[in-house]
Amino acid sequence: MNVExxxxxxxxxxxxxxxxxxxxVSLTRYSEFSGVKRKxxxxxxxxxxxxxxxxxxxxxxxxxxxxxGINRNLNILNLKPTTTKKIVIKNLKSEPKLPxxxxxxxxxxxxxxxxxxxxxxxxxxxxxxxxxAVENMCIHNMAHTLYNNLHVLIDNHVRRNIEQFLxxxxxxxxxxxxxxxxxxxxxxxxxxxxxxxLCLDRTYVLHNAQIASIWDMGLELFRQYIMANTLxxxxxxxxxxxxxxxxxxGDTVDRxxxxxxxxxLTDLQIYEKAFEEKFLVAxxxxxxxxxxxxxxxxxxxxxxxxxxxxxxxxxxRVYHYLDANTKPRLIHTVEKQLLTDHVTNILQKGLxxxxxxxxxxxxxxxxxxFGRVKNGxxxxxxxxxxxxxxxxxxxxxxxxxxxxxxxxxxDFKDAMDNIVATCFNKNEKFSNSLKEAFENFINQRTNKPxxxxxxxxxxxxxxxxxxxxxxxxERLLDKIMVLFRFIHGKDVFxxxxxxxxxxxxxxxxxxxxxxxxxxxxKLKQECGGGFTSKLEGMFKDMELSKDINVAFKQHxxxxxxxxxxxxxxxxxxxxxxWPNYPLMNVVLPEEMVKFQEIFSKFYLSKHSGRKxxxxxxxxxxxxxxxxxxxxxxxxxxxxxSLVLLLFNSHDELSFDYIKGATNIEDGELRRTxxxxxxxxxxxxxxxxxxxxxxxxxxxxxxxxxVNKLFRIKINQIQMKETTxxxxxxxxRVFQDRQYQIDAAIxxxxxxxxxxxxxxxISELYLQLKxxxxxxDLKKRIESLIDRDYMERDKDNPNHYNYVA
Amino acid sequence: xxxxxxxxxxxxxxKWVANDDxxxxxxxxxxxCCPDCKLPGDDCPLVWGQCSHCFHMHCIVKWLQSxxxxxQCPMCRQEWKFNNK
Ligand SMILES: [Zn+2]
Ligand SMILES: [Zn+2]
Ligand SMILES: [Zn+2]
Numbered sequence: 001m002n003v004e005x006x007x008x009x010x011x012x013x014x015x016x017x018x019x020x021x022x023x024x025v026s027l028t029r030y031s032e033f034s035g036v037k038r039k040x041x042x043x044x045x046x047x048x049x050x051x052x053x054x055x056x057x058x059x060x061x062x063x064x065x066x067x068x069g070i071n072r073n074l075n076i077l078n079l080k081p082t083t084t085k086k087i088v089i090k091n092l093k094s095e096p097k098l099p100x101x102x103x104x105x106x107x108x109x110x111x112x113x114x115x116x117x118x119x120x121x122x123x124x125x126x127x128x129x130x131x132x133a134v135e136n137m138c139i140h141n142m143a144h145t146l147y148n149n150l151h152v153l154i155d156n157h158v159r160r161n162i163e164q165f166l167x168x169x170x171x172x173x174x175x176x177x178x179x180x181x182x183x184x185x186x187x188x189x190x191x192x193x194x195x196x197x198l199c200l201d202r203t204y205v206l207h208n209a210q211i212a213s214i215w216d217m218g219l220e221l222f223r224q225y226i227m228a229n230t231l232x233x234x235x236x237x238x239x240x241x242x243x244x245x246x247x248x249x250g251d252t253v254d255r256x257x258x259x260x261x262x263x264x265l266t267d268l269q270i271y272e273k274a275f276e277e278k279f280l281v282a283x284x285x286x287x288x289x290x291x292x293x294x295x296x297x298x299x300x301x302x303x304x305x306x307x308x309x310x311x312x313x314x315x316x317r318v319y320h321y322l323d324a325n326t327k328p329r330l331i332h333t334v335e336k337q338l339l340t341d342h343v344t345n346i347l348q349k350g351l352x353x354x355x356x357x358x359x360x361x362x363x364x365x366x367x368x369x370f371g372r373v374k375n376g377x378x379x380x381x382x383x384x385x386x387x388x389x390x391x392x393x394x395x396x397x398x399x400x401x402x403x404x405x406x407x408x409x410x411d412f413k414d415a416m417d418n419i420v421a422t423c424f425n426k427n428e429k430f431s432n433s434l435k436e437a438f439e440n441f442i443n444q445r446t447n448k449p450x451x452x453x454x455x456x457x458x459x460x461x462x463x464x465x466x467x468x469x470x471x472x473x474e475r476l477l478d479k480i481m482v483l484f485r486f487i488h489g490k491d492v493f494x495x496x497x498x499x500x501x502x503x504x505x506x507x508x509x510x511x512x513x514x515x516x517x518x519x520x521x522k523l524k525q526e527c528g529g530g531f532t533s534k535l536e537g538m539f540k541d542m543e544l545s546k547d548i549n550v551a552f553k554q555h556x557x558x559x560x561x562x563x564x565x566x567x568x569x570x571x572x573x574x575x576x577x578w579p580n581y582p583l584m585n586v587v588l589p590e591e592m593v594k595f596q597e598i599f600s601k602f603y604l605s606k607h608s609g610r611k612x613x614x615x616x617x618x619x620x621x622x623x624x625x626x627x628x629x630x631x632x633x634x635x636x637x638x639x640x641s642l643v644l645l646l647f648n649s650h651d652e653l654s655f656d657y658i659k660g661a662t663n664i665e666d667g668e669l670r671r672t673x674x675x676x677x678x679x680x681x682x683x684x685x686x687x688x689x690x691x692x693x694x695x696x697x698x699x700x701x702x703x704x705x706v707n708k709l710f711r712i713k714i715n716q717i718q719m720k721e722t723t724x725x726x727x728x729x730x731x732r733v734f735q736d737r738q739y740q741i742d743a744a745i746x747x748x749x750x751x752x753x754x755x756x757x758x759x760x761i762s763e764l765y766l767q768l769k770x771x772x773x774x775x776d777l778k779k780r781i782e783s784l785i786d787r788d789y790m791e792r793d794k795d796n797p798n799h800y801n802y803v804a
Numbered sequence: 805x806x807x808x809x810x811x812x813x814x815x816x817x818x819k820w821v822a823n824d825d826x827x828x829x830x831x832x833x834x835x836x837c838c839p840d841c842k843l844p845g846d847d848c849p850l851v852w853g854q855c856s857h858c859f860h861m862h863c864i865v866k867w868l869q870s871x872x873x874x875x876q877c878p879m880c881r882q883e884w885k886f887n888n889k
Contacts (some may be wrong), residue, residue, distance in 0.1 A: 567811035
């Protein structure tokens with residue numbers, strides 16, 4: 001609080017005390033003329049007055065003086081009784097005589113007092129005396145004259161005061177300061193004058209609706225002289241605008257002065273007309289230019305920070321000195337010039353960078369600022385969507401990056417999710433848009449993402465993947481499922497997933513049964529039981545095989561057949577569940593053939609109407625091998641076993657001989673020999689040495705084989721998945737789709753009996769879980785018509801009938 | 805003997821031995837299942853008649869239920885009898 005305010009406050013306190021002394025309660029003591037009725041009237045008023053004065057004392061701010069003045073005036077108006085009360089004096093035999101010069105003397109006193117206040121001189125008379133003088137004049141019907149006299153006094157004073165502002169060459173700032181002092185003085189004086197003339201306000205003014213209260217009369221005169229003089233008014237407004245512009249440029253200005261003068265304009269009711277319009281125009285002009293300039297000069301994060309700063313500043317401006325009613329239009333102007341007009345530009349210039357660099361704070365600011373603009377969030381969301389599609393496409397489209405595609409997709413999804421959650425206020429519009437964008441770009445490359453996601457899952461579920469705990473694995477699988485959800489060709493995923501799952505199950509390579517089951521239930525939840533039924537069938541086959549093997553062992557011991565000490569177990573796979581495996585007829589040692597025969601006979605005796613086909617590519621063995629330095633156990637594939645067993649009768653064998661003796665397919669055999677002779681554990685020696693197996697190579701049993709371990713796993717070298725093999729899997733998917741389309745058409749037609757082409761197509765789209773073109777559906781329908789499953793309606797070629 | 809087999813895990817696949825590729829009732833391949841089932845194999849078994857015709861079990865049972873008078877094979881119209889071979 002500055003000194004001025006402080007002084008004012010003290011003075012006000014003083015005034016209050018005085019008016020207490022002169023309160024209408026004590027007034028009755030002096031007035032011999034009033035009857036009981038009147039006493040009651042004044043008492044009623046007094047209650048309200050004291051309410052007001054306690055209200056008055058609570059306010060520390062000088063601007064409250066004016067508002068209090070208005071309040072009091074309003075209260076008095078409210079107090080006007082609905083039926084006019086008149087002072088009626090009865091039963092007095094003779095009126096007390098007034099001195100002849102009563103009017104001149106009394107007014108003289110009062111005039112003296114008013115002039116003293118206006119000229120800041122000491123007052124000769126006590127306030128009590130002055131108050132009584134006013135009271136007496138009112139009682140003796142001189143209120144009208146008194147009011148008019150007072151009006152003239154104030155009019156003269158205000159007019160004189162304004163004159164000093166007409167001088168041409170006054171410094172703008174000094175001008176404002178002086179104007180403020182004048183205004184402050186006016187308010188102070190009017191309060192003091194009003195206190196003295198309180199009785200006038202309460203009687204004469206109260207009973208004459210068209211007469212302004214003393215306080216309002218002062219305001220009216222002040223307004224009149226300022227309004228009347230456009231020069232003064234313009235200078236005030238221009239001065240204020242100059243100060244504000246200075247502040248906007250970063251200078252410190254006298255906010256108290258601004259506030260006081262703006263309050264003056266409000267009190268004089270010229271704030272809107274004289275100031276606000278011009279202020280808003282200046283604001284618009286300033287920020288229009290600033291927006292254009294800074295969009296060029298600054299990068300987007302800095303620009304946003306600047307806009308944010310500007311908005312805070314303007315809000316403070318309202319808080320500190322502007323009229324609260326200016327706020328909506330002021331803020332809207334700033335928003336329009338700095339944001340609305342640049343929305344497209346900001347997004348084009350900056351959004352991608354912010355997203356790329358994960359600038360969370362800047363993105364949060366962007367979101368909150370755009371929330372102020374009409375359609376701002378919609379525009380932001382559209383740009384966000386475009387970015388994801390553009391960036392996502394680069395992840396999936398380039399075959400060079402296939403190795404890292406899935407991990408990159410997971411990371412990208414995490415980053416975007418995080419941005420929506422932390423910067424975009426979890427706005428559903430954004431998260432939906434994010435999903436739509438992912439679904440869009442991930443399907444821009446057919447089949448590959450599905451395949452790679454399947455393989456990624458395999459790498460995580462395979463034994464030896466020690467990088468994750470159970471919980472971490474579970475979380476990872478959940479994230480993968482989110483990607484999976486976006487894939488249109490889910491059957492492609494299934495084909496590859498199934499191939500890998502088969503390997504994990506048959507070679508015992510699965511890291512955890514729990515994790516396998518968990519993944520399966522996720523897939524089931526996502527795609528329904530139809531999708532996972534075959535995968536579940538694979539698990540079921542593994543369980544059933546266990547039972548069959550127990551029964552087989554029982555059978556062997558019951559029939560006590562003469563067999564060597566091979567411990568044989570067999571996995572029986574239901575053809576339809578598992579991937580298709582190439583048929584290979586290899587030559588097995590006699591004892592193995594015998595085992596297979598016994599098992600087949602046993603199995604078919606339990607399950608009639610079936611045919612068993614042995615799959616040598618999937619078999620594996622544990623061998624006991626005797627080396628010079630001791631016995632080892634070798635964990636090997638069936639093909640590796642077949643090769644090694646040949647060396648029981650020979651020390652050295654040629655490639656051709658081995659090929660003829662085992663009948664293993666050429667490429668498969670070369671890889672098998674490579675794994676045994678060129679890998680880490682070399683149980684065979686290749687002659688001559690070298691990485692690749694040639695037609696003329698010879699192989700020797702490596703009697704000198706050494707290894708720290710007793711049980712050694714010799715990995716079969718996997719054929720690198722060639723494009724052809726890839727194609728083969730895709731081809732299988734394609735064929736399976738044809739079959740599924742046929743089945744769906746027959747199912748629908750059987751149920752509906754007759755159906756139009758369009759309805760059949762739309763039902764098919766509801767049932768089929770993979771992308772398919774209408775032309776393909778048409779082909780399948782034609783094929784089914786050819787095969788007599790259905791026919792065209794004779795009368796209506798657009799309708800089909802089911803053929804039972 | 806340098807090398808002997810300690811244990812051997814063999815793998816075999818099974819499928820139905822049917823005298824036709826498709827079921828004569830539902831016309832679906834026997835490698836697949838009947839239209840009411842999702843999963844081929846044990847869940848949708850095949851059955852043989854003494855006439856040697858073979859169908860999805862679910863299909864022939866439904867067929868027989870729909871025949872009021874005579875229980876005939878839908879293919880050869882002989883009286884239907886399950887062949888429990
Ligand atoms: Zn059938
Ligand atoms: Zn069935
Ligand atoms: Zn028959």
